[in-house]
Amino acid sequence: MQQKWYQATEVEVDSLGQSLHFYMETIEVSRLSALAFYAAGEEHYKGERFYWQNREKTMTLVGLGHAYTIQNNAKNDRYDAVEAEWKNLTKNCVKGQSELQPILFGGFTFDPQNNVAGEWTDFPEAFFALATYQLVIRDDKAFVSIHLLSKDGQAEPQFDALRKERDHLIHAAQVKEVKTYSKPEITSYFEPYKEPYLASIDQVTALIKQKKADKVVIARSLALQFKEEVSSPQVLSQIIHEQPESYLFGLEHQELLFFGASPERLVKVEKGRAFSSCVAGSIKRGKTAEEDEAYGQSLLNDSKNGGEHQYVVDMIAETFRKNCVEMKVPDSPRLLKIRDIQHLYTPVEGQLNNGATILQLTKSLHPTPALGGVPRKEAMAAIRKYEPMNRGLYAAPIGWVDAEGNGEFAVAIRSAALVKDRAYLYAGGGIVADSEPQSEYDETLVKFRPMLRALGGQLHE
Ligand SMILES: C=C(O[C@H]1C=CC=C(C(=O)O)[C@@H]1O)C(=O)O
Numbered sequence: 282m283q284q285k286w287y288q289a290t291e292v293e294v295d296s297l298g299q300s301l302h303f304y305m306e307t308i309e310v311s312r313l314s315a316l317a318f319y320a321a322g323e324e325h326y327k328g329e330r331f332y333w334q335n336r337e338k339t340m341t342l343v344g345l346g347h348a349y350t351i352q353n354n355a356k357n358d359r360y361d362a363v364e365a366e367w368k369n370l371t372k373n374c375v376k377g378q379s380e381l382q383p384i385l386f387g388g389f390t391f392d393p394q395n396n397v398a399g400e401w402t403d404f405p406e407a408f409f410a411l412a413t414y415q416l417v418i419r420d421d422k423a424f425v426s427i428h429l430l431s432k433d434g435q436a437e438p439q440f441d442a443l444r445k446e447r448d449h450l451i452h453a454a455q456v457k458e459v460k461t462y463s464k465p466e467i468t469s470y471f472e473p474y475k476e477p478y479l480a481s482i483d484q485v486t487a488l489i490k491q492k493k494a495d496k497v498v499i500a501r502s503l504a505l506q507f508k509e510e511v512s513s514p515q516v517l518s519q520i521i522h523e524q525p526e527s528y529l530f531g532l533e534h535q536e537l538l539f540f541g542a543s544p545e546r547l548v549k550v551e552k553g554r555a556f557s558s559c560v561a562g563s564i565k566r567g568k569t570a571e572e573d574e575a576y577g578q579s580l581l582n583d584s585k586n587g588g589e590h591q592y593v594v595d596m597i598a599e600t601f602r603k604n605c606v607e608m609k610v611p612d613s614p615r616l617l618k619i620r621d622i623q624h625l626y627t628p629v630e631g632q633l634n635n636g637a638t639i640l641q642l643t644k645s646l647h648p649t650p651a652l653g654g655v656p657r658k659e660a661m662a663a664i665r666k667y668e669p670m671n672r673g674l675y676a677a678p679i680g681w682v683d684a685e686g687n688g689e690f691a692v693a694i695r696s697a698a699l700v701k702d703r704a705y706l707y708a709g710g711g712i713v714a715d716s717e718p719q720s721e722y723d724e725t726l727v728k729f730r731p732m733l734r735a736l737g738g739q740l741h742e
């Protein structure tokens with residue numbers, strides 16, 4: 282028999298005492314393709330979908346439709362506001378069984394002070410959704426939940442309609458052959474800020490030499506024009522096939538899809554234990570095993586990259602020290618090799634203090650010196666001054682939390698925003714005193730590669 286769990290609770294949602302009825306039902310289903318489930322929502326839920334898979338591939342999450350969104354443009358307390366609203370919404374949910382947990386998925390933009398107009402103009406500074414239809418695949422089990430928040434205490438007829446639609450979506454994802462998608466066709470490329478980018482590296486190294494900052498991460502974008510509109514499943518299918526060793530994510534907001542394949546964890550919390558990763562310092566992959574090994578060794582021994590990395594370790598370790606009763610940090614980095622690039626990598630983990638939460642940790646950690654710089658305030662001011670663009674969710678926390686405080690956020694690098702027939706790819710690098718414009722530029726070319734390949738393009742070295 283099919284396993285089924287149902288619960289209906291009530292929550293007050295505002296100070297006026299207005300209450301909402303929270304209905305949810307979870308069923309276990311035989312395994313299905315998460316991408317096919319996502320694609321089954323093309324007609325009715327486009328603009329309200331998300332996709333997530335962790336690096337280890339032990340957790341896949343898809344959301345179709347919005348049962349509830351939590352969003353704000355608060356400059357200073359956006360993390361607290363999201364946390365408070367989510368806690369309130371889920372306070373009466375039954376706890377204890379991970380497969381029954383409603384999940385909130387979304388992200389916080391890189392810099393809420395940035396108002397540069399462009400592809401991110403309509404995007405809130407914090408944007409999270411509880412899906413109407415939530416698919417979770419954990420290890421080898423798949424669960425589909427329906428969530429409905431209604432002012433009406435008699436929403437059973439409405440819930441029945443959602444059950445029918447759920448069965449239809451599951452059926453579509455189970456019986457349809459997994460579609461193979463072609464790559465989009467690019468008609469033009471342009472690098473909007475190549476010259477200002479190269480000049481900014483000299484300006485930032487000058488700042489660093491004058492001791493006004495130690496490290497600043499400077500990024501740039503690459504824009505692509507396609508022959509036709511590109512669909513979300515089309516690009517997600519490419520990253521799923523091409524980037525198996527990364528976090529995979531896609532988040533739709535109206536006409537925008539933000540997606541990517543990041544190697545970098547910001548924070549994960551599982552039953553009170555927290556994990557983060559320091560990923561900074563880069564070199565390309567070799568064409569042969571020997572060359573690759575030689576590049577890796579030279580990265581491990583390089584003082585410029587070692588410096589870039591150490592700032593990140595110091596800051597993340599310090600944040601863990603403040604939030605944990607016990608913690609572990611290795612003395613020296615190892616290599617993290619992914620398809621196009623190798624990085625210096627140091628994992629950090631610890632046992633959280635009472636009261637420390639994933640969203641509070643996210644608030645303290647973002648932006649780490651792998652994306653912002655050191656000191657944080659000076660680095661952010663330099664980024665605002667020298668980057669002519671709005672990063673939106675690039676380099677920002679993207680991920681999920683459940684009702685019990687478990688969750689995971691990746692740092693959304695190796696990412697791009699797709700808006701109909703245009704895409705904007707983002708890449709940056711840590712600038713320290715001895716950075717050189719041309720080699721930083723080349724490093725961004727390597728970092729563009731995964732998204733560029735997924736979108737049907739290539740750059741020549
Ligand atoms: C800012 C990016 O990468 C960061 C993460 C790893 C290595 C980095 C570096 O070596 O500069 C960056 O700090 C990016 O990919 O856009």
Ligand SMILES: [Mg+2]
Pocket residue numbers: 561562563589710711724
């Ligand atoms: Mg670098």
